[in-house]
Amino acid sequence: MARKQGSHAQITGPKVRDAALRLFAEHGFAAVSMRQIAAEVGVQAGALYLYTPDKQTLLFELMRDHLDALLAAWRVREAVPPLVELEAFTRHHIAFHLDRPDLVFIAYMELRNLSPENFAVIETLRGRYENRLEAILQRGIAAGTFDLSDSKLATMAVIAMLTGVTTWYRDDGRLSREAVADIYWDMVRKAVGPNPPD
Amino acid sequence: MARKQGSHAQITGPKVRDAALRLFAEHGFAAVSMRQIAAEVGVQAGALYLYTPDKQTLLFELMRDHLDALLAAWRVREAVPPLVELEAFTRHHIAFHLDRPDLVFIAYMELRNLSPENFAVIETLRGRYENRLEAILQRGIAAGTFDLSDSKLATMAVIAMLTGVTTWYRDDGRLSREAVADIYWDMVRKAVGPNPPD
DNA sequence: CTTTTAATTGAACAAGCGTTCAGATAGGTT
DNA sequence: AACCTATCTGAACGCTTGTTCAATTAAAAG
Numbered sequence: 001m002a003r004k005q006g007s008h009a010q011i012t013g014p015k016v017r018d019a020a021l022r023l024f025a026e027h028g029f030a031a032v033s034m035r036q037i038a039a040e041v042g043v044q045a046g047a048l049y050l051y052t053p054d055k056q057t058l059l060f061e062l063m064r065d066h067l068d069a070l071l072a073a074w075r076v077r078e079a080v081p082p083l084v085e086l087e088a089f090t091r092h093h094i095a096f097h098l099d100r101p102d103l104v105f106i107a108y109m110e111l112r113n114l115s116p117e118n119f120a121v122i123e124t125l126r127g128r129y130e131n132r133l134e135a136i137l138q139r140g141i142a143a144g145t146f147d148l149s150d151s152k153l154a155t156m157a158v159i160a161m162l163t164g165v166t167t168w169y170r171d172d173g174r175l176s177r178e179a180v181a182d183i184y185w186d187m188v189r190k191a192v193g194p195n196p197p198d
Numbered sequence: 199m200a201r202k203q204g205s206h207a208q209i210t211g212p213k214v215r216d217a218a219l220r221l222f223a224e225h226g227f228a229a230v231s232m233r234q235i236a237a238e239v240g241v242q243a244g245a246l247y248l249y250t251p252d253k254q255t256l257l258f259e260l261m262r263d264h265l266d267a268l269l270a271a272w273r274v275r276e277a278v279p280p281l282v283e284l285e286a287f288t289r290h291h292i293a294f295h296l297d298r299p300d301l302v303f304i305a306y307m308e309l310r311n312l313s314p315e316n317f318a319v320i321e322t323l324r325g326r327y328e329n330r331l332e333a334i335l336q337r338g339i340a341a342g343t344f345d346l347s348d349s350k351l352a353t354m355a356v357i358a359m360l361t362g363v364t365t366w367y368r369d370d371g372r373l374s375r376e377a378v379a380d381i382y383w384d385m386v387r388k389a390v391g392p393n394p395p396d
Numbered sequence: 397c398t399t400t401t402a403a404t405t406g407a408a409c410a411a412g413c414g415t416t417c418a419g420a421t422a423g424g425t426t
Numbered sequence: 427a428a429c430c431t432a433t434c435t436g437a438a439c440g441c442t443t444g445t446t447c448a449a450t451t452a453a454a455a456g
Binding site for chain 1: 437
């Protein structure tokens with residue numbers, strides 16, 4: 001039996017997931033048919049329904065598990081100075097997202113194709129992640145390390161800026177991941193920090 | 199006859215464009231049928247083909263005209279100090295994009311659904327816009343106003359950050375457009391500027 | 397009013413869609 | 427060998443898709 005149960009029902013088999021991930025990222029959820037996914041896996045379309053109840057669930061689980069992994073991968077470090085934690089967050093966010101460009105793409109692009117209930121779940125998870133960054137910024141504001149008039153806007157600005165890396169970064173490009181992370185951290189640090197002199 | 203010719207062939211009638219814009223933004227290109235667009239306009243599906251040769255062209259013209267308008271709306275100000283021009287760019291980018299959230303959404307989300315030839319056109323236009331920001335940053339680096347180790351990365355970072363506003367801004371939200379622009383300009387200015395003291 | 401021209405319908409086309417399911421196949425256990 | 431069970435096929439279901447086009451309606455021109 002391919003169906004298994006975990007703390008989340010983990011219905012979808014890994015081969016089906018990988019194929020769906022690849023195709024959804026490349027062509028979009030609505031543009032990819034179950035038959036195309038099946039062909040990628042090497043089975044007939046009917047066989048997919050041993051691994052997922054329907055196409056919608058396939059998309060939802062991809063997103064949910066991605067956000068679960070994103071949340072699980074980051075450990076809050078409240079004992080550390082805000083600037084240090086923000087640097088860790090910045091580098092972690094870039095590294096994590098560059099390792100999963102397809103999932104990042106899907107998680108941002110296919111929100112429209114989720115059913116309302118599934119959308120609500122995904123939005124909650126995303127909000128939880130944003131709150132972690134906001135907490136760091138608020139801690140830094142309180143400590144006087146950061147100079148920001150609005151922690152919520154700063155959160156959105158930093159996340160948009162960092163996630164944007166996935167849209168242009170190429171492993172065979174001009175700069176290494178480390179170099180990119182260094183440069184972005186430099187900009188983030190300045191953006192949230194105090195005003196320059198003169 | 200509904201077909202007209204301009205410097206660009208402007209095939210698509212405005213009512214059809216508006217309906218397609220609305221539906222593509224809400225549900226996605228691949229998820230919206232010609233029959234749905236026709237219903238929104240109030241005609242049968244066949245009538246759409248008086249205004250567009252096919253669905254692909256409908257999408258392409260939406261994107262192309264959006265980017266044309268974006269490029270046309272910004273006048274380069276090389277006589278002005280880089281910091282001043284960057285502030286104008288920042289505020290203009292936010293204002294322009296907040297006025298057209300649907301088009302912005304489509305222009306970023308539906309690139310995958312363009313034919314290769316159409317994609318190349320759109321990417322060229324987008325690159326031209328990015329180059330304008332990069333030119334400002336390079337001018338500021340040369341003048342010593344900005345402290346950036348990589349103008350290309352800074353360009354991508356600033357555009358991602360600014361465009362991200364369209365994903366969460368609501369007219370009935372907590373902050374006005376001006377307030378948002380003020381806060382974002384503050385962060386952009388610091389991000390590209392010199393390091394803070396201490 | 398008649399003729400010409402433009403705009404639109406409505407049916408049709410071949411193809412593809414998500415999903416179901418009876419039946420075939422394969423692998424492991426007795 | 428026979429049995430069991432998990433896996434998968436292949437056909438079928440009803441429905442939707444983008445696009446075409448002869449026939450019709452509406453509007454404009456004479």
